[in-house]
Amino acid sequence: MLLQENHPSAMTEPLIRAEGITKRFGDILAVDGVDLELYPGEVLGIVGESGSGKSTLLNILSGALPPSSGELFYRGRDGTVRDFFKIRERERRFLLGSDIGFVHQDPAAGLRLKVSAGANVAERLLSGGLRRYGEARLRASEWFSKVELPLDRLDSRPEEYSGGMRQRLQIARNLVTGPRLVYMDEPTGGLDVSVQARVLDLVRSLSSEFNLAVILVTHDLGVARLLTERLLVMKNGRVIERGLTDQVLDDPGEPYTQLLVSSVLGGA
Amino acid sequence: MSEKKKRTPAWDGNKAGTAEKTGKAETAEKVVKAGKAGKAGNVVKAGNAGNAGNAEKAEKVVKAGKAVKAGKAGKTSGRRGLNYAYLDEDGKRLVRRALIKAVCVPGYQVPFSGREMPMPYGWGTGGVQVTASIIGPDDVLKVIDQGSSDTTNAVSIQKFFRKTAGVEVTEKTSAATVIQTRHRIPETPLKSGQIMVYQVPIPDPLRFLEPREGEAAARHANREYGILYVKLYEDITRHGEIASSYDYPALVNARYAMSPSPIPRFDNPKLHMSPALHLFGAGREKRIYAVPPYTSVVSLDFEDYPFRPAKSGRACELCGSETSFLDEVITGDQGERIFVCSDTDYCAGRREKAADGEKETRGGG
Numbered sequence: 001m002l003l004q005e006n007h008p009s010a011m012t013e014p015l016i017r018a019e020g021i022t023k024r025f026g027d028i029l030a031v032d033g034v035d036l037e038l039y040p041g042e043v044l045g046i047v048g049e050s051g052s053g054k055s056t057l058l059n060i061l062s063g064a065l066p067p068s069s070g071e072l073f074y075r076g077r078d079g080t081v082r083d084f085f086k087i088r089e090r091e092r093r094f095l096l097g098s099d100i101g102f103v104h105q106d107p108a109a110g111l112r113l114k115v116s117a118g119a120n121v122a123e124r125l126l127s128g129g130l131r132r133y134g135e136a137r138l139r140a141s142e143w144f145s146k147v148e149l150p151l152d153r154l155d156s157r158p159e160e161y162s163g164g165m166r167q168r169l170q171i172a173r174n175l176v177t178g179p180r181l182v183y184m185d186e187p188t189g190g191l192d193v194s195v196q197a198r199v200l201d202l203v204r205s206l207s208s209e210f211n212l213a214v215i216l217v218t219h220d221l222g223v224a225r226l227l228t229e230r231l232l233v234m235k236n237g238r239v240i241e242r243g244l245t246d247q248v249l250d251d252p253g254e255p256y257t258q259l260l261v262s263s264v265l266g267g268a
Numbered sequence: 269m270s271e272k273k274k275r276t277p278a279w280d281g282n283k284a285g286t287a288e289k290t291g292k293a294e295t296a297e298k299v300v301k302a303g304k305a306g307k308a309g310n311v312v313k314a315g316n317a318g319n320a321g322n323a324e325k326a327e328k329v330v331k332a333g334k335a336v337k338a339g340k341a342g343k344t345s346g347r348r349g350l351n352y353a354y355l356d357e358d359g360k361r362l363v364r365r366a367l368i369k370a371v372c373v374p375g376y377q378v379p380f381s382g383r384e385m386p387m388p389y390g391w392g393t394g395g396v397q398v399t400a401s402i403i404g405p406d407d408v409l410k411v412i413d414q415g416s417s418d419t420t421n422a423v424s425i426q427k428f429f430r431k432t433a434g435v436e437v438t439e440k441t442s443a444a445t446v447i448q449t450r451h452r453i454p455e456t457p458l459k460s461g462q463i464m465v466y467q468v469p470i471p472d473p474l475r476f477l478e479p480r481e482g483e484a485a486a487r488h489a490n491r492e493y494g495i496l497y498v499k500l501y502e503d504i505t506r507h508g509e510i511a512s513s514y515d516y517p518a519l520v521n522a523r524y525a526m527s528p529s530p531i532p533r534f535d536n537p538k539l540h541m542s543p544a545l546h547l548f549g550a551g552r553e554k555r556i557y558a559v560p561p562y563t564s565v566v567s568l569d570f571e572d573y574p575f576r577p578a579k580s581g582r583a584c585e586l587c588g589s590e591t592s593f594l595d596e597v598i599t600g601d602q603g604e605r606i607f608v609c610s611d612t613d614y615c616a617g618r619r620e621k622a623a624d625g626e627k628e629t630r631g632g633g
Contacts, residue, residue, distance in 0.1 A: 090490045097492075112498070119501045126501065127494025133504050133570040155505050 013075060015040050015181055015213050016061070016084070021070035023056055023237075030056045031067070032237040040180060041211040043204075045228030045245060047218060047260070053237035054217045055185055061215065062102050062183045063092055077180075097127050101174030105186035107166035110173070113159040117149070117169050120158060124177045143172040147202060164195035168202065175206060184216045188223060200226055221261065225249055233257045353433040355400040359383045363401035363556070367547060370558035375520025376488075377471050377555040385551065386428075391421060393551030395448050395467035396428070402463060402547070403429065403446055408436045410444035415452040415595065415610030439613050451514075453535040455592045455614035458544035460561060466529045468550040471557065473517040473527040493525045496568055504573055516575075518567045520559055525568070534578040534593045539565040584609045587618035 014037040023031040031053045038044050046054045059065040061072060063084065072084040077099065084092065096102075104110040111120050121140035122130075130136055137154075144151055147168040158166050167187060174182055187203065188196040204227055207214055218224055224231055224245060231248045233241040233256070241254045252258045351357065366380035385393040403409065409429050413422035417439040425448060426437045438444050441454040448465040458464065474484040477495040487493070496517050503511045516533035520526045528536060529548060539546060539559055546559040559565055569575035583590045585606045592614060594607040609615035 093490055115502050116505055119498050123498050126497035131571050134572050
């Protein structure tokens with residue numbers, strides 16, 4: 001893989017390592033003992049049908065939902081490895097506001113639609129303690145260019161944006177603090193195919209430019225093939241198959257994965 | 269400071285009745301005080317003072333700590349059955365507990381189970397509960413609405429406490445021990461020992477930016493006030509300056525962000541290191557918070573867009589003050605208008621001084 005060569009040292013240790021992540025909702029076992037590792041700069045895909053537990057898993061990994069059991073080891077910038085669920089809430093919230101990003105399928109969940117796009121991008125900087133308006137605005141506009149949004153829309157509200165623009169804005173808002181890890185839940189879910197392609201392209205180029213580790217949840221195998229390097233296939237809360245994306249998609253081992261792959265080909 | 273009112277207040281009937289029964293005015297005085305302090309020891313005395321010979325009722329008295337009801341237990345029924353300062357003693361007690369916590373943690377919003385008051389929400393029920401819980405017969409009360417003591421809300425609340433607590437009321441800032449206010453902090457500098465009580469509509473400065481109560485509480489707990497700066501950013505982007513002119517958020521004691529209630533941002537600096545005690549009561553939202561004397565209160569701003577109190581640039585047409593907060597008053601059908609001090613007591617004081625032939629000092633207080 002491309003990024004491995006660029007970052008040989010980083011490849012030795014994973015950025016996050018999840019062990020036995022389990023989530024029960026009453027009698028329902030939504031996520032059942034998932035283990036995974038994610039290395040710096042790597043794009044990991046999680047695929048599976050609706051209800052397979054992939055979004056629940058993502059919510060747990062991103063700290064939005066407490067797991068029933070399991071551990072998530074997070075390697076900080078200083079190299080120390082700690083259980084993400086056991087660190088103090090203040091520290092976890094700080095990481096979620098700086099070192100970790102989350103791109104939602106629905107931009108309304110990840111943006112403030114009623115405040116200007118510039119303020120949306122600047123928010124994480126301001127939360128991080130930046131107290132100069134001029135600098136906040138400058139860095140917001142820099143990120144506007146990076147995600148290819150027109151600068152003259154910096155002061156518009158995202159509610160006036162198209163779906164694709166909102167998604168770009170959401171990405172800019174998350175990346176402005178230079179995170180090392182971004183979770184994406186169906187980031188191109190509601191977009192038409194041409195806009196989808198451009199957003200995917202953007203994610204791919206930003207990921208390599210900033211050595212960004214991404215966990216991407218999608219039900220779209222086309223998106224997974226385009227963007228991800230490794231793939232987990234989930235069914236009924238369990239990871240049933242894992243491997244390099246091309247391997248999994250071209251030569252699926254599990255009958256369920258075969259079905260998933262063939263249904264895409266059949267539908268296309 | 270106290271000057272007994274001529275009119276007998278409603279609660280006084282109880283007191284008088286108790287005094288008659290025991291034949292000791294002194295004890296009766298204690299009774300009322302006991303009620304105020306809510307001290308168990310004194311309350312027992314209160315029960316004795318009532319001396320109804322009705323053990324069951326006396327027991328109740330001790331339990332409830334309702335000293336004034338002791339009078340009732342003594343079958344000297346009060347004329348109205350109203351408690352001193354209207355609010356029942358349990359109610360006062362829980363407000364006082366919240367107040368103590370609020371003073372200990374400046375700027376932190378303490379929840380309390382507020383009572384219904386004989387006025388609608390939005391008319392100052394929070395402030396009235398705070399005032400009722402701290403006021404005593406020796407206090408001198410001033411009530412401000414829109415900077416003035418003769419507007420409807422101010423007059424009604426003054427009347428309410430004159431009737432239920434028998435306190436002296438005043439318009440003079442310097443003469444007041446308790447000042448209940450909406451919209452303004454007096455221009456006359458406050459002194460040590462004075463208590464400001466604010467009527468607060470929306471206690472949480474994060475409310476409109478983070479409507480989820482739990483998330484807002486988490487942000488307070490972790491001192492995450494980035495979104496308040498998002499609001500300032502938005503102001504500057506839209507208006508070229510920080511346009512929020514009232515209820516301007518401030519950081520109290522370098523820890524909690526506080527909504528200073530709808531006072532103009534002109535008044536924010538008066539909170540900083542103020543020698544007076546500032547208590548904030550939100551009746552509908554059931555929250556109490558406080559700024560103790562000599563506590564830092566810093567209005568939020570950007571380094572390149574610093575906080576500025578106001579931009580009037582005019583002088584009051586009545587007293588000539590160039591430093592006080594001005595109201596625009598329409599004086600005719602053709603749009604004639606004048607600008608006058610919003611603080612009527614301050615304005616009147618200055619005019620009096622000027623009339624006395626004293627040399628007018630600009631911005632003097």
